[in-house]
Amino acid sequence: MASPSDNAPVVTIRRLAPSDSISELTQLLHRAYAKQVAMGLRPLAGRQDDATTKRRVFNGECHVAVRHDPGPDGRVKQVLVGSILFHEVEEAQGPPYFSKGGVASFSQFAVDPAAQGQGIGLRLLEVIEQRAREAGATELACTMAEPDTDLLNFYFRRGYRLIGHWQWPYTNYRSAILSKTLN
Numbered sequence: 001m002a003s004p005s006d007n008a009p010v011v012t013i014r015r016l017a018p019s020d021s022i023s024e025l026t027q028l029l030h031r032a033y034a035k036q037v038a039m040g041l042r043p044l045a046g047r048q049d050d051a052t053t054k055r056r057v058f059n060g061e062c063h064v065a066v067r068h069d070p071g072p073d074g075r076v077k078q079v080l081v082g083s084i085l086f087h088e089v090e091e092a093q094g095p096p097y098f099s100k101g102g103v104a105s106f107s108q109f110a111v112d113p114a115a116q117g118q119g120i121g122l123r124l125l126e127v128i129e130q131r132a133r134e135a136g137a138t139e140l141a142c143t144m145a146e147p148d149t150d151l152l153n154f155y156f157r158r159g160y161r162l163i164g165h166w167q168w169p170y171t172n173y174r175s176a177i178l179s180k181t182l183n
């Protein structure tokens with residue numbers, strides 16, 4: 001007997017490929033960060049242009065979640081539904097904590113609102129945690145918009161703790177520096 005999960009779309013995680021559309025990624029980021037924008041916050045990923053997205057993904061290791069949609073011609077179309085950037089080297093000065101030995105970091109973390117709550121974010125985080133371990137890190141850190149308390153609690157439930165605060169020059173809010181010890 002068929003169960004609802006038989007019809008669930010297949011979502012896989014892989015590295016961003018040259019054939020992926022930077023514009024599609026930018027639009028995904030804008031959709032995901034729209035909630036923070038509606039709160040009056042100005043996250044870079046919520047308003048950056050394609051050139052900025054391109055520069056950022058080349059300054060780190062970008063992983064994407066892709067949904068495999070069967071097309072009418074039998075060919076599968078891949079649609080970007082999530083993204084995370086491992087070890088972005090920012091042009092702006094970052095928190096000194098990110099430069100400490102054994103600390104790896106991630107940024108530009110997003111899942112399409114239509115695909116949230118299905119564990120895709122957790123899967124992206126697990127991929128990055130594994131990359132951090134492979135790189136010899138014992139801590140995985142990020143910064144996030146401190147006023148977004150739902151997001152703060154999302155990280156706390158996943159083992160992250162508050163390290164301190166940081167002010168990025170391109171945002172209008174204080175960021176929390178969070179870190180998780182990798183087992």
Ligand SMILES: CC(C)(COP(=O)(O)OP(=O)(O)OC[C@H]1O[C@@H](n2cnc3c(N)ncnc32)[C@H](O)[C@@H]1OP(=O)(O)O)[C@@H](O)C(=O)NCCC(=O)NCCS
Pocket residue numbers: 032033109110111112115116117118119120121122123142143144145151153154157
């Ligand atoms: C943060 C973000 C990436 C999380 O993505 P996500 O795919 O929704 O994350 P998950 O599905 O793994 O977890 C979300 C919730 O859904 C729940 N969930 C996970 N799998 C589920 C499933 N199969 N069915 C129902 N719920 C599920 C999780 O338990 C989790 O709930 P909890 O936080 O109460 O524990 C996403 O909310 C987002 O893009 N936010 C906007 C951008 C942003 O703020 N990014 C972070 C910047 S630092």
